[in-house]
Amino acid sequence: MKLIKSQQDFFSGLMFTVVGAAFAYGATQYSIGTGARMGPGYFPMLLGIILAILGAFIIFYSLVEHTEDGEPIGSLAWKPLIFVIGANLLFGICLGGLPSLGIPSMGLVVGIYALVIVASLAGETFKLSHVLLLATILAVGSYLAFIVLLKLQMPVWPTFLTQ
Amino acid sequence: MDLITNLGIGFGVAFTPVNLLYALVGCILGTLIGVLPGIGPVATIAMLLPATYALPPVSALIMLAGIYYGAQYGGSTTAILVNLPGEASSVVTTLDGYQMARRGRAGPALAAAGLGSFFAGSVGTLILAAFAPPLTELAFKFGPAEYFSLMVLGLIGAVVLASGSLLKAIGMIVLGLLMGLIGTDVNSGVARFSFDIPELTDGIGFVTIAMGVFGYGEIISNLAKSEADREVFTAKVTGLFPTGEDIRNMIPAVLRGTALGSVLGVLPGGGALLAAFAAYTIEKKTPLKEGEQPFGQGNIRGVAAPESANNAGAQTSFIPLLTLGIPPNAVMALMVGAMTIHNIQPGPQVMTSNPELFWGLIASMWLGNLMLVILNLPLIGMWIKLLSVPYRFLFPAIVLFCAIGVYSTNNNVFDIWMVAAFGVVGYLFLKLGCEPAPLLLGFILGPMMEENLRRALLLSRGDWTVFATRPLSAGLLAAAVLLLVIVLLPSVKSKRAEAFVED
Numbered sequence: 001m002k003l004i005k006s007q008q009d010f011f012s013g014l015m016f017t018v019v020g021a022a023f024a025y026g027a028t029q030y031s032i033g034t035g036a037r038m039g040p041g042y043f044p045m046l047l048g049i050i051l052a053i054l055g056a057f058i059i060f061y062s063l064v065e066h067t068e069d070g071e072p073i074g075s076l077a078w079k080p081l082i083f084v085i086g087a088n089l090l091f092g093i094c095l096g097g098l099p100s101l102g103i104p105s106m107g108l109v110v111g112i113y114a115l116v117i118v119a120s121l122a123g124e125t126f127k128l129s130h131v132l133l134l135a136t137i138l139a140v141g142s143y144l145a146f147i148v149l150l151k152l153q154m155p156v157w158p159t160f161l162t163q
Numbered sequence: 164m165d166l167i168t169n170l171g172i173g174f175g176v177a178f179t180p181v182n183l184l185y186a187l188v189g190c191i192l193g194t195l196i197g198v199l200p201g202i203g204p205v206a207t208i209a210m211l212l213p214a215t216y217a218l219p220p221v222s223a224l225i226m227l228a229g230i231y232y233g234a235q236y237g238g239s240t241t242a243i244l245v246n247l248p249g250e251a252s253s254v255v256t257t258l259d260g261y262q263m264a265r266r267g268r269a270g271p272a273l274a275a276a277g278l279g280s281f282f283a284g285s286v287g288t289l290i291l292a293a294f295a296p297p298l299t300e301l302a303f304k305f306g307p308a309e310y311f312s313l314m315v316l317g318l319i320g321a322v323v324l325a326s327g328s329l330l331k332a333i334g335m336i337v338l339g340l341l342m343g344l345i346g347t348d349v350n351s352g353v354a355r356f357s358f359d360i361p362e363l364t365d366g367i368g369f370v371t372i373a374m375g376v377f378g379y380g381e382i383i384s385n386l387a388k389s390e391a392d393r394e395v396f397t398a399k400v401t402g403l404f405p406t407g408e409d410i411r412n413m414i415p416a417v418l419r420g421t422a423l424g425s426v427l428g429v430l431p432g433g434g435a436l437l438a439a440f441a442a443y444t445i446e447k448k449t450p451l452k453e454g455e456q457p458f459g460q461g462n463i464r465g466v467a468a469p470e471s472a473n474n475a476g477a478q479t480s481f482i483p484l485l486t487l488g489i490p491p492n493a494v495m496a497l498m499v500g501a502m503t504i505h506n507i508q509p510g511p512q513v514m515t516s517n518p519e520l521f522w523g524l525i526a527s528m529w530l531g532n533l534m535l536v537i538l539n540l541p542l543i544g545m546w547i548k549l550l551s552v553p554y555r556f557l558f559p560a561i562v563l564f565c566a567i568g569v570y571s572t573n574n575n576v577f578d579i580w581m582v583a584a585f586g587v588v589g590y591l592f593l594k595l596g597c598e599p600a601p602l603l604l605g606f607i608l609g610p611m612m613e614e615n616l617r618r619a620l621l622l623s624r625g626d627w628t629v630f631a632t633r634p635l636s637a638g639l640l641a642a643a644v645l646l647l648v649i650v651l652l653p654s655v656k657s658k659r660a661e662a663f664v665e666d
Contacts, residue, residue, distance in 0.1 A: 006371070009328065011594040016334040023341050026350030030353055036625030040355055043613040044341060050599050051337040062602045073594055078389030078421035081590060084383050084562060088583045112563060119559040122386050134556050138563055152571045 006062045009071045013058030073099030083122035091115040095154060107155040108147070112139040168294050173292075177530055183521030185218065188526050189226035190534045195234020198240050198546075203590050208234070208498075220505035221520050225527040227501055231282070232531045235477060236539060239470055240546055241275045244269060247378050253473070254600050255443045257377070259458060259465030266461050271405040273543045274472040275413055277465050277536055283421040284532035285470035287478025290425050292525050294482075307618035308629050312639035314612050318605060319435045320642040332601050339602035342367060343609020350617065361576040370572050372606060374565040374597045375585020375593065382558050384589045404543075405463065412455065413467040416446055420468035424475030429482050440604060442472035448649070475593050478528060493517060514583075 004010045024045050033039030094111030097104045106114075116135035122128055147154045176182065208230055218226065235253075242253040243260035245440075256276065318336050345356045357363035372546040407411065422436040423445065447458045448466045458461045502508075507517060570580040572603025592599050623629035631637050 006592075008578075008596040009331070012331055012334070012597050015591075016338065019338060019341075030348075030355060034625055035505070035620045035627065038617045038620065039169055040351045040353040043353065043616065044344050044475065047337055047341050047344075051334060051341065053332060054620060056576065058328075077383060077590075080383045080386035081551075082378060082585065084386070084558075085583045085586050086486065087380070087559070087562055088566055088586065091563070091568075092576045092579030092583075094666045095570060095579070108567075111370070113254070115563050115566065116559045119557065119562045122383075123558070124557060125554040130556075131559075136557060138560055139314075140568065146567060146571070151569075153574055154567075154570065 005065050009058055009062035013055045015053030017052045020048045025049030080122040086118035087115045090118055104159045105155045107157045108138050170292055175524030176519050177526040182222055184227040185188040185222045186229045186531050189229020189536055190531055193230035194237045197234035197237020211548030220630050221523050224524050228528055229531045236535050243272045244380055255439045255469040255605055259462050260653045262461035271409050272466050272544050274405050275467040278537050279417045279467040279471040279473040281532050281536040282417055283475035284478055286421050287425055287475040288529040291478055307615040308633050309403050310615040310637040311619055315644040316639045319646050335597050335602040336605040339605025341607040343606040371569050371578050372585055373583045374569055375582040375612040376589035379586025380589020380593050384593045409463050412464055416464035416468040417471045420471030421475045424472035425479050428476030428479030438472040438476035439469035440467040
């Protein structure tokens with residue numbers, strides 16, 4: 001007999017309990033007040049406690065309830081997780097630069113190439129020529145749609161070229 | 164009859180070539196931008212608001228209304244095609260719409276959304292014209308206690324939406340409510356849970372959460388499956404338009420959605436959104452006909468009803484705005500902004516002091532809806548083509564549009580970091596079998612719930628029984644309890660059955 005009948009439920013219960021407790025603890029930093037005069041901490045405290053209790057119930061059920069295959073969580077998909085999120089972060093760095101590290105803003109166009117190339121690494125097949133073609137189409141399309149038509153305010157080219 | 168003369172004035176204003184043109188331009192712009200994932204009506208109107216400064220007030224409002232409907236329609240399109248709700252009220256559309264698209268039935272889903280919206284929009288416009296004055300009285304009857312109870316009902320309704328465990332769905336709602344509280348407390352000015360990050364004092368953006376949790380989370384878990392069994396979409400697209408059977412299933416759903424949307428839309432506070440959720444809940448409780456797809460697996464009623472409801476609600480949500488001057492949601496708040504820019508003070512006096520503006524706007528809403536159907540039905544074929552793009556090309560594009568979308572809402576890179584964080588969180592939710600839709604609803608309602616709870620208890624001097632002693636509030640809470648009981652009963656039964664099998 002496995003101790004945890006449903007892994008998914010067990011860990012989501014754990015998540016709810018921890019997050020709820022964290023919110024409730026955080027709420028103690030603000031004034032709680034009374035029902036008639038609620039402070040900023042009152043509602044978060046109430047909800048945090050409810051969430052923590054709910055989480056505890058879910059954990060309890062995950063230990064006693066019979067489920068057929070136990071709903072295992074399975075392995076995490078590290079590759080897509082890292083590349084998709086990484087691509088997004090890289091895009092942010094390209095747009096805004098990292099002043100603390102002295103990295104200048106590279107602008108939208110460089111950002112699009114970086115994002116598309118890194119995100120494509122998350123897939124199973126990676127063909128550089130296809131990826132570069134896609135990036136070019138998206139870069140031209142985005143430039144026309146967002147910069148020319150919608151006039152969104154964002155850096156387009158690297159700052160060292162425009163200054 | 165007053166109604167006819169009034170509508171006559173309205174159509175007289177709306178049918179001038181210039182205003183027709185602005186309505187058309189608004190609809191096209193709205194659709195184009197609304198189709199981009201991550202950019203919903205709020206962002207679209209905010210971006211295009213400056214473009215209307217130079218226009219005469221009536222034309223400006225007509226164009227903005229066109230943008231609003233266009234963006235809403237475009238938002239449903241992405242909800243169906245790529246599972247990205249462009250705005251809160253199309254969250255429900257993703258549940259069955261996306262499943263239909265995966266089964267090669269994106270065409271009927273889009274047509275159902277379009278036709279349902281048009282019908283609901285027409286009815287909503289008529290209701291708006293006929294009942295604007297008496298319906299505002301209903302909104303007056305709602306005190307804070309009633310709002311709070313209504314939101315409880317709405318959230319319980321959302322629980323029914325989740326396909327998995329009830330407890331987990333409630334957990335997600337509470338988590339969403341808590342996340343909605345992040346940011347500056349309106350009453351005391353205290354920045355809550357902001358960890359001294361200046362961007363967090365404004366709270367987390369809806370777009371950020373929606374994109375991260377729905378967009379990135381879904382992409383990551385799609386990529387985790389091997390290419391062969393990913394099957395994002397079945398290659399075969401069966402029929403662009405609904406079959407006779409689809410239409411027979413759709414009609415009652417559209418009618419129910421329209422009725423619900425028209426009523427709930429009047430209530431300030433996300434009426435269209437609640438309407439969409441409530442309409443879906445009702446459809447889910449209506450027994451399936453023989454041979455119908457179960458809900459959550461691509462039932463056309465699950466697209467038609469919420470889409471009709473949110474469009475009817477969007478229409479009637481103009482009632483509190485035009486008659487009371489209270490913006491019921493963010494889009495309407497922007498409309499108030501647009502009105503004041505043009506020196507029009509929104510409120511009851513608009514109807515009498517600017518009748519041509521009031522009725523012209525109402526008439527142009529109907530025209531806008533008509534234009535959207537005419538625009539969008541032929542475009543369905545084009546949207547479907549989008550689905551035949553291989554996923555390895557589609558997903559980097561979605562990641563890109565999400566990133567640009569969140570950046571453009573505040574022009575701040577911080578939102579890009581946030582969407583990355585929520586992408587990880589969203590993937591975690593999927594791994595743990597937690598449905599994200601209730602979280603989003605809780606997130607939106609969180610601040611409103613707190614505000615109304617606070618007011619209700621302030622008025623009752625801390626006495627919690629106020630929720631049960633006020634008849635309207637008690638009725639709403641009773642409905643919520645009833646709903647819970649209904650949901651619980653079958654699951655209790657099935658659990659018992661399971662236990663028996665195992666023993």
